[in-house]
Amino acid sequence: MSSQDVLKSASTLASYNVLLQVMFRVLTFLLNAFTLRFVSKELIGVVNVRLTLLYSTLVFLSREAFRRACLSGVSGTNHSWRQVINLLWLTLPLGVLWALLLACVWLWLLEVPDPHAVPYYGPAVVLFALSGVQELLAEPLWVLAQAHMFVRLKVVAESLAMIAKCSITVVLVVFAREWGLYIFSAAHLFYTGSLVLCYVVYFIHLLSSKEAAKKSFPLQHVSELLPCRADREPLVDWRLARLTWSFFKQSFLKQILTEGERYVMTFLNVLSFGDQGVYDIVNNLGSMVARFIFLPIEESFYIFFAKVLQRGRDVRSQKQEDVAIAAEVLECLLKLVLVIGLIIAVFGYAYSYLALDIYGGSLLSSGAGPSLLRCYSCYVLLLAVNGVTECFVFAAMSQEEVDKYNFVMLALSLSFLSLSYALTWWAGAVGFILANCLNMGLRILHSLLYIHNYFRSSPWKPLQGLLPSPLLMLALGISAIVTVLSEGLFCCDKGWLPRLVHVSGGALCLLGVFVAVLLTETRLVQFVRTQLLPKYTKKRT
Template sequence: MSSRDVLKNASTSASYNVLLQVMFRLLTFLLNAFTLRFVSKELIGVVNVRLTLLYSTLVFLSREAFRRACLSGETGTNRSWRQVVNLLWLTLPLGVLWAVLLVCVWLWLLEVPDARTVPYYGPAVVLFGLSGVQELLAEPLWVLAQAHMLVRLKVVAESLAMIAKCSVTVVLVVFARGWGLYIFSAAHMVYTGFLVLCYAVYFIRFLGSEEAEKKSFPLRRVGDLLPRRADGEPLVDRTLARLTWSFFKQSFLKQILTEGERYVMTFLNVLSFGDQGVYDIVNNLGSMVARFIFLPIEESFYIFFGKVLKRGRDARSQKQEDVSMAAEVLECLLKLVLVIGLVISVFGYAYSHLALDIYGGSLLSSGAGPGLLRSYSCYVLLLAVNGVTECFVFAAMSQEEVDKYNLVMLALSVSFLFLSYVLTWWAGGVGFILANCLNMGLRILHSLLYIQRYFQSSGWRPLRGLLPSPLLLLALAVSAGVTAVSEAVFCCAGGWLRRLVHVAVGAACLVAVLVAVLLTETRLVQFVRTQLLDRYTKKHT
């Protein structure tokens, strides 16, 4: 597959993933707004922080290293997919071990919530652990689908699973409110069950079909999806296994950085369950755009960089056509996420209070809620840049460099936990965001230095993507001032008419910023139109 084809597939995948994440965030957004009217914030805190942390820790530590290793390199050319499938099935026993360990910790070492406000905590912990193990049954199929760009499968499977989860939650919240945590445990089991079912049904129909032949799919029968030894081959590829082990060691540290605030809240009890619920809701609102735009871009273009560039070689040792394309794509991606992040930071400050008041009423808009969301709006900018820079760095690093970076991640993890604990006692929930900002800044600095060294001997300078045009900066600065004044004058205690005026002012400022982008960032506009929008629209025409 040529580099151009890889770019096309990565762009298509990113477009589909953005669409998928938009739908997910909207459904979750509406579901949270609905459940806020029926259940206590303590219950929401236990579900969204403690139980979700159990699930995310289990699946991340069980599969992340396998995903990164098996989706890097020349996946479809010089790799035995029989050995890859065998390696991927190791996620299941690993997941069982993690489930047993984590369930014991959650049941016996952590503070148990009051059964009167948060009933059925013990069974819920077990069910969330089982749901994580259940999802791992589809892991070999997920990797096969991603590696061979079966992007519509992921969209359909996760869409059906999310719709089923939301439906079960709504029905049980309305008609069986006394079930407590059983409501959310049952909904999560349904979600992971639907994922596994959709992937299994698809591959049963896909294998041996004409479509599989056209795509030169390496497996022919359903039995090929199960682990077994091929004649003349080791059970697993040792090089791939060593790379997996390197990523596995790193996954501990990355999980701490990703979910650090939840670990601090869960193990150090710096916030009550109710405050945890408010923080998590605000955190989900603040990260909505980051998750449905930045994360799909990172996942899709990690595959692109991994296939176009040879791991562990600098720019001079690569095919220059591939390096040129990688540099151009990296520069455009950096500019894209930078512009989006700046827009979120500027307009998030002036519209945080209004957004929380509309979404959750005084439960969220009073107290620390608006300050949390304003802080998170600034953090989103760092989150956006870090996602793209690490996307490139992890795809280009050699195994030895990955191992060395584990030491950097260890230092960042320790400092993050310390800063989170100290800053939370000083500034409450905002302290978590400040600690994230400091650590994210250090991660970005490390990635920028690596990218600078990588392209130093070449003529490409992709880091120029982090330099927005003066006109765009001026438009953003004026918008920040105008919307701040508008909030002070019109929002948020003067009725709906004054709020609409505040929204209209923001809309006008946003249009001015978009005009500045169209006038000055022509390469970015061309990249978005040709590599993201066109790929998606062509698939639907």
């Protein structure tokens, strides 16, 4: 597959993933707004912080290293899918071990919630751990699908599973509210089970038809999806196994950075379960754009960079055409997320209170809620830039560089935990976001230095020209002033008519920013139309 074909496939995958994440976040958004009317904030805190942390930790530590190593390892032709599948099946016993260990910690070492306010905590821990192990059954199939760019499979599977999860949650919340945590445990088990079922059904259908041969799929029989040893070759590819181990050491530290505030809340008890619930709702609301735009872009273009660039080799020893494409894509992606992040920071500050008041009423808009969302709007800018820079860095690093970076991650993890604990006592829940901002800034600085050194001996300089045009910066500055003044004059306790005036003013400012982008960022607009919106472009042509 040529670099242009890989870019086209990665762009299509990013577009589908964006649509998928939009649907997920909208459904979760509506589901949280619904459940807020029926269950206590303490119950939401335990589910969204304590139990979700158990599930995400188990799944991330069991599969993340395998995903990164295997997707990088299959980018060339010198690999055996038999060995790759055998390696991926190791995620299952590893997941069982993590499930046993984490369940013991969650049951016996952490504070147990009040059984009257949060009933059935013990069984819920077991069921959430079981759901994580269940999802690992689809891991070899997921990697096969990603490596061969089966973009629609992920969208369909996760969409059906998410719809099923939300439907079960709504029905049980309305008709069996006394079940407590059993409601969310059953819904999550059904979600992971549906996900696995979709992947299994798809690959059974694919391998039972002639389509696999037409697509030159490396497997021909369903039995090849199961682990087995081929003649005259090792059970696994030990080069990939060593790379997996390097990523595994890094994944533990990355998980602490990703979910650091939840670990601090869970293990250090700096916030009550009710405050954790409010923080998590505000956090999810603030991260909606980051999750349904930035994360799919990061995941999809990591695959692109991993396939186009040869890991561990400098610029001069690679195909110059591939390096040129990678540099151009990296520059456009950084410019794109920078512009989107600035827009979110500007408009998020003036509309945080109104958004929380509409979404959850005084439960969210009173207290620290608006301040949390305002800080998160600024944090999203750092989150966006870090996602793109790290997806390039992790695709280009050699195994030795990955090992060295583990020490950097260790230092960042320790500093983040220390900062989170100290800043939370000083500024409450806002301290979590401040600690995230500081650590994210350090990670961005490290990645930018790596990218600068990587392209230093080449004619391509993807870090140059990232600053937005003066007209766009002027439009953003005027929008910031206008929306802040509008909030003070018209929002948010003066009735619905002043609120509409406030929203209308923001809409006009946003329109002005979009016009500035279209007039001055023509290269960026062309990249979005041709690479991130391929279906739209196809229809136009």
